[in-house]
Amino acid sequence: MSAIAVAGLRMRYGERDVLHDVTFQVEPGEVVALLGPNGAGKTTTIEILEGFRARSAGRVSVLGEDPGRAGEQWRARVGVVLQSWRDHGKWRVRELLAQLAAYYPDPWDPDDLIAAxxxxxQADQKVRTLSGGQRRRLDVAIGIVGRPGLLFLDEPTAGFDPSARRDFHDLVREFVATSGCTxxxxxxxxxxxxxxxxxxxxxxxxxxxxxxxxxxxAQLVAGDDEVRWSLGGERFARPTGHPARFVHDLYREHGDEIRDLEVHRSSLENTYHALVRSAEAS
Amino acid sequence: MRRALRAGRSRGLIELRQSVTNGGDLVNHFLWPVLMLATLWFLRDRSFGGFTLGPLLVPSILGMNAAMAMVSMSQHLTADREDGTLLRARATPHGVTGYLTGKLITISGGLILDLAIFLVPALLLIGGVGTSAAGWAALAGLLALGLLATLPAGAVLGSVITSARGQGLLTLPILAVIAISGVFYPITALPGWLQGVAQAFPVYWMGLGTRAAMLPPAAAAVEIGQSWRHLETIAVLSAWAVAGLLVAPIVLRRMARREAGSALASRKERAMQRTG
Known part of the structure; x- marks a missing residue:
């Protein structure tokens, strides 16, 4: 059974459709990103799946249940990392984690989780004194304290500097690798x-x-990788589906005359912009 | 569910402890009682209908303060909704149950503390107030009934009022109700129609109840009908309790259902605009 199964999901606010016919599945153990520009409907979608928002139409199953009707036992199996703001600012880190752990049947030990x-x-620090990155780590800890089978992360690194973002990615990757959580x-x-x-x-x-x-x-739109080189002062670029063979042949033909050799993988960025552009044009 | 109730109890005790170890909260605890003590000091020797005002004021202010639990419940709910505490509770299994359990403990505990901060100096300051063991028991019973009458109603208010600004506006009608509830002078000094309005709210009845528990029987002479009206006090406060307990779960559930991250984000934006 899929961890998440969405079919024909629609969401309408007044006269405006925010989601039209969204259909996708997520299998157990998968890590899936819902990527899109601001206003694409990402947050609406994830809030419907989290059970925080009622949908207009469509079938939605999360861990085998309809999140619009699922009870508290379902809630205990779903971890939600909220876009936090300033809640529980007066609480100390360990205190808050211990308090929230107390609602679950088999929670993490707060100290182990804080270390993880x-x-x-910062365990004895008040939450409001944490930096943005530390606060987000605490949000993740809160999201996983009940050992969920499925974790939702909504815009987890919005407003991060690059190094905090990299640390955060490492944390999430390690958690996924060790827990097998979807x-x-x-x-x-x-x-x-x-x-x-x-x-x-x-x-x-x-x-x-x-x-x-x-x-x-990446291959969907850009298709081939690209090889670039220069020869006798002239610059060349060729798309190819087999860059290694192409470079090999190139060397066989020209030997050490080849200069400035570069192989560019077809980029996801090109695909993304192409897909978003064509969706907006239609 | 039992886990959530236990977690809620510890939540309430932790928040109560935070409120007495944190500078800003301590100011909140002391400000109102100290203002009331000052008022009491200046008015203590005035007289009304043959009684000095001082002894009348002590129980009246006590009753009014108890009724203000409604306002603090309402403020807590709005603030917790605005900063995301409630959404956090919603993301936790039985989290809203735990949250409300905690809130009841925090607010009732904080109220008892506030009442003590006022009452102890007031009893030392003003002679002629005091009460028997039976009077204290009546006071405790009244306080319990008063909390039942005001906390659910406060939760309803807090669910309906979505912003700190709305809570600020609420202060005006609250002050108006206090002004006509016979706290600082006997209600019989007011025109009849205002007396009627005041009797619809718990502030008047809490004040009447505390006076009944703490003053000698003769003091009833300045009350409506020259009587402590015990039965009416119990009836009106019970009616508030029943109405609140019936309406609050519906309104709270509706409010919690509407809580989502995007709602929080838009409130955050509004608040930033206000402060920035």
Whole structure:
């Protein structure tokens, strides 16, 4: 059974359709990114799956249940990393984690979890004194404290500097590798989707316009890789599906005359922009 | 569910402890009682209908403060919704149950503390107030009934009012109700129609109940009908309790259902615009 199965999901606010006929599945153990520009409907989609928002139409199953009707036992199996703001600012890190752990049947030990997310030095600090990155680590700890089978991450690194973002990605990857937890994350950051997810769903204008691994998506539009070189002062560039063979042949033909050799993989970025552009044009 | 109730109890105790170890919260605890003590000091020797005002004021202010639990419940709910605490509870199994359990403990505990901060100096300051063991028991019973009457109603208010600004506006009608509820002078000094309005709210009845518990029987002479009206007090407060307990779960459930990250994000944006 799929961890998440969505078919014909529609969401309408007043006269405006935010989601049209969204259909996708996520299998157990997969890490899937829902990627799209701002206003694409990512947050609406994930909030419907989290059970925080009622949908207008369509079938949705999350861990075998309809999130719109699922009870508290279902809730205990689903981890949600919220876009936090300033809640529980007066609480100390360990205190808050212990409090939230107390609702679950088989929670992490708060101290172990604090160590796992690298907050041991801050364990007795008040939450409001944490930096943005530390606060987000705490949010992840809260999301996984009940050992969920499925974790939702909504825009997990919005507002991060590059090094905090890299640390955060390492944390999530390590968690996924050790727990086998299924993850659905939303992001508008292509690089983040590529680094974290095994599969990417591109959502634009309320529709899924792309679905595949980062590599297969990249090939979808750009297709071939590109080899660039210069020879006798002149520059060349050729697309190819087999760059290694192409370079081999090139060397056999010209030997050490070849200068400035570069192989460019077809880029996910090109695909993404192409898909979003064509979705917006239609 | 039992896990959530236990977690809620510890949540309430932790928040109560935070409220007495944190500078800003301590100011909140002391500000109102100290203002009331000052008022009491200035008005203590005035007289009304043959009684000095001081002894009348002590129980009246006590009753009014108890009724204000409604306001703090409402403020807590709005603030917790605005900063995401409630959404966090919603993302946790039985989290809203735990949250509300905690809130009841935090607010009732905080109220008892506030009442003590006022009452202990007030009893030392003003002679002629005091009560028997039976009076204290009546006071405790009244306080319990008062909390039942005001906390669910406060939860309803807090669910309906979505912003800190809305909570600020709420202060005006609250002050108006206090002004006509016979706290600072006997209600019989007011025109009849205002007396009627005041009797619809718990502030008047809490004040009447505390006076009944703490003052000598003769003091009933300045009350409506020259009586403590015990039965009416119990009836009106019970009616508030029943109405609140019936309406609050429906309104709270509806409010919690609407809580989502995007709703939080838009409130965050609004709040940033206000402060920035």
């Amino acid at each position: 997310v690298g907050l041991t030095p 993850v659905l994350l939303t992001t508008h950051d292509l690089d983040e989707a590529e680094r974290l997810a095994g599969r990417i769903l591109i959502l634009d204008g309320g529709r899924i316009v792309g679905d595949g691994t980062p590599v297969s998506l």
